[in-house]
Amino acid sequence: MSTKSFILLICLLACFFRSVPSALAADVNMSTSVQGGINLSLSTASLSLGNLTPGTPVRGSGGVDIDVTTSSETGYNLYINDYVSGTNSALLHTDSSTRIPDFSSLISSPSAWVSGTSTGLGFTVYYAQTNKETGQWGLGTTYNDSNNKYAGVPENATKIHASPDYKASADRTSIAFMLDTTNAQKTGSYSGVVTITATAIVN
Amino acid sequence: MKKFLYIGIFTLAMGCLSLMLDSLETQNVQAADVTLSTSVQEYLSFSITSGATVAFGALTPGTPIAAPATGTVASVTTNASNGYQISLSDGSDTDSPLVHTDTSTKISDFSTASTLASPVAWGTSTGLGVTLYAADTSKEAGWGDGTTYGDTNNKYAKIPASAAVGHTVSTYKATADTSTWAFKIDVPNTQKTGSYTGVVTFTATAVLS
Numbered sequence: 001m002s003t004k005s006f007i008l009l010i011c012l013l014a015c016f017f018r019s020v021p022s023a024l025a026a027d028v029n030m031s032t033s034v035q036g037g038i039n040l041s042l043s044t045a046s047l048s049l050g051n052l053t054p055g056t057p058v059r060g061s062g063g064v065d066i067d068v069t070t071s072s073e074t075g076y077n078l079y080i081n082d083y084v085s086g087t088n089s090a091l092l093h094t095d096s097s098t099r100i101p102d103f104s105s106l107i108s109s110p111s112a113w114v115s116g117t118s119t120g121l122g123f124t125v126y127y128a129q130t131n132k133e134t135g136q137w138g139l140g141t142t143y144n145d146s147n148n149k150y151a152g153v154p155e156n157a158t159k160i161h162a163s164p165d166y167k168a169s170a171d172r173t174s175i176a177f178m179l180d181t182t183n184a185q186k187t188g189s190y191s192g193v194v195t196i197t198a199t200a201i202v203n
Numbered sequence: 204m205k206k207f208l209y210i211g212i213f214t215l216a217m218g219c220l221s222l223m224l225d226s227l228e229t230q231n232v233q234a235a236d237v238t239l240s241t242s243v244q245e246y247l248s249f250s251i252t253s254g255a256t257v258a259f260g261a262l263t264p265g266t267p268i269a270a271p272a273t274g275t276v277a278s279v280t281t282n283a284s285n286g287y288q289i290s291l292s293d294g295s296d297t298d299s300p301l302v303h304t305d306t307s308t309k310i311s312d313f314s315t316a317s318t319l320a321s322p323v324a325w326g327t328s329t330g331l332g333v334t335l336y337a338a339d340t341s342k343e344a345g346w347g348d349g350t351t352y353g354d355t356n357n358k359y360a361k362i363p364a365s366a367a368v369g370h371t372v373s374t375y376k377a378t379a380d381t382s383t384w385a386f387k388i389d390v391p392n393t394q395k396t397g398s399y400t401g402v403v404t405f406t407a408t409a410v411l412s
Contacts, residue, residue, distance in 0.1 A: 040233035045207070049241040054282065064237055072231070091239060095284070098375075100243075170273060177239060183246040186375045187284045191240040200231035 002023060017132055038070040047055040047177065054183045055116055063126060063143035063176035064196075068163070070171075072200035074165040075130075078173055079105075079157035080123065089121035090178075090192025098186045100179070102152030106161055110149035119180045122150030124196070127174035130163040142177035146189040150178055157197050166199070208237030210292035214400065228266035247281040249407035259388050269353040274337065274383035275405075279372075284411035286340075286373045290406040291319060291333060297363065300401025301388075306396045310388065311401055312361035319369040320338070322346055322358035329389045333369070333403070337383035340372045352385035352400035359387055366406050373410065 043065035050058040070076050082090040088099040088148050097155075105111040105123030113122065125137040126148050140148035253311030254275030259268045281287050293300040298309040313332030317323045322334065322345050334345040334357040360369070370382045386403075 038231050038233050042235050042237060045236065046238045047240070049239060051242045051244050053244040054246045058241065066235075068233075070231075091241060091285075100241075129232050172256050179241055181243055181282075183248070183280065183282060184377050185282050186377075187243050187245050187282050187409075189240070189242050190240060193236045193238050195234055195236050197232060197234040202231055 006066070014055055017170070020034075036073065038068065038198055038200040040078060040196065041067050041113050042196065043067075044104045049177060049179050052181060054181045054185055057113065057115055057118070057178055057180035059144060059176055059178045061198070063174045066173045066175065066196055066198070067170040068173070068198045070167070070168070070198070070200045072202065073166045074201040075166070076198050076200045077159050078114040078161040078163070079199065080153055080160050080175075080194060081155060081157040081190065081197075082153040082194050083155060084153075084192070085155045087152075090194055091187055091190040092187050093119055093182060095186070096189075098190075100185060101173070101189055103150050104150045105149075107151045107154065107158050110151040112138065112146075113150050113178050115180075115194055118150075120152060121176045123153055123175050124150045124178070125161055125173060125175050127172070128161055128163070130165075130167070132173075135160065135193075148176065148178075154196050157195070205368045209358065226360070242280065243360040245281065245283055245341070245409045245411055247279065247283065247287065247407060247409045248404055249279050249405075251405065252278045254384075257272050257386055259386075260389060262321050262390060264329075264390050264392045264394060267311070269385055271385065272352055274352050276383050277370075277405050277407065278379050279376075280317045280379045280382045281376065281407075281409045283411055284375050285410040285412060286371070286375065287410055288368045288372070288382075288408045289370040290368050292364060292404050293362040293401065294364055296364040296388075299332060299388075300403055301399035302401055303395055304398050305395075308397075308399075310390055310394065311320045313359050313387075314361065317358075317360040319360045319363065319367045320345065322360040323355055323359070323361055325355075325387060328359075329391050330361065332387050334359045334385050334387065335370055335382055336360055336385055338370060338372075339380045339382070340374070340376065342382075343370065352383075357385070357387075360378055362403055371410075 049060045091100040101120040103120035138149035254271040301310040311330040314329040325370035336349045
């Protein structure tokens with residue numbers, strides 16, 4: 001290579017490298033993850049089950065509607081608990097020590113209420129806008145339907161209903177309570193709190 | 204130096220992510236309470252489980268007879284939060300319910316000074332009297348220290364015309380609660396011979412407040 005050619009090559013390379021920065025492009029990949037919020041509201045925060053004569057069950061004048069709004073693309077789960085250990089229900093006498101027992105069936109296997117025989121505080125899921133678990137809670141459709149199946153309210157939050165998939169608006173589940181006692185249950189006023197929890201399913 | 208800077212930024216980013224996830228978790232759970240209430244009403248079951256028929260046998264005036272040997276056992280099952288009361292009555296304030304077969308002659312009540320609230324020792328009294336000699340719960344001291352149907356430490360009362368309280372249980376009982384009663388009878392020499400029968404009524408009342 002002659003000296004002239006070498007100088008020309010150097011000049012071309014210099015031009016090339018000087019022009020590279022002005023021709024480079026770069027992509028910016030953008031992404032976001034819309035987070036899910038959840039809101040739960042009850043049709044009533046207080047439910048009077050009425051005066052109870054042992055042997056004649058009571059359930060108040062209706063159920064409790066649970067409306068859940070969530071943007072979760074995979075839906076939500078509902079849970080229930082009463083923070084009361086063992087076989088006792090939330091219902092506590094004004095003497096601060098006497099309780100009404102739980103209905104004996106578990107949420108995993110609710111059972112029909114046998115009037116005059118079944119005792120304790122039980123609840124049922126009698127309606128669900130999305131996928132009511134009829135195999136679990138029975139075929140009842142109203143709060144006082146004899147086809148409802150009941151379970152005691154556990155101490156710790158336990159799933160009672162799963163509502164999969166995204167919903168654009170509020171999704172309703174309705175529960176009802178049933179109560180009877182033995183003849184030996186102390187007379188007087190009882191009250192207590194049951195907690196309903198909705199948890200958005202986040203994958 | 205640059206390497207340490209990157210590590211620092213990465214650590215900070217992980218910290219932010221952790222905070223974001225905590226916050227996200229909180230947003231995805233909502234809970235609400237339902238307050239339940241009820242009022243359990245009264246239940247009461249009452250029966251005379253023993254000694255519903257009291258046969259004194261042949262009575263020689265001046266020799267009192269106590270009966271029944273088993274006692275008359277009043278059994279009460281109630282859920283009443285304040286217990287229950289047992290009352291007695293026989294339809295007459297002066298005579299006992301024991302009526303002769305002539306349908307008019309009666310044996311008198313025990314000492315007129317006695318009441319179910321203030322029984323007295325038998326002494327040499329005549330008439331028909333009643334005593335409470337045992338109770339599962341709170342036997343009243345007024346009935347004396349007797350523990351059997353014929354105990355000389357028992358104290359007796361006449362049975363009033365209208366129901367009056369003879370025994371009070373003031374607390375809730377989860378199971379059946381019993382009180383055991385006995386009767387005693389004697390008559391003066393002038394009492395007409397023959398057979399006498401009659402009925403004493405026991406009443407159990409739940410105490411609700």
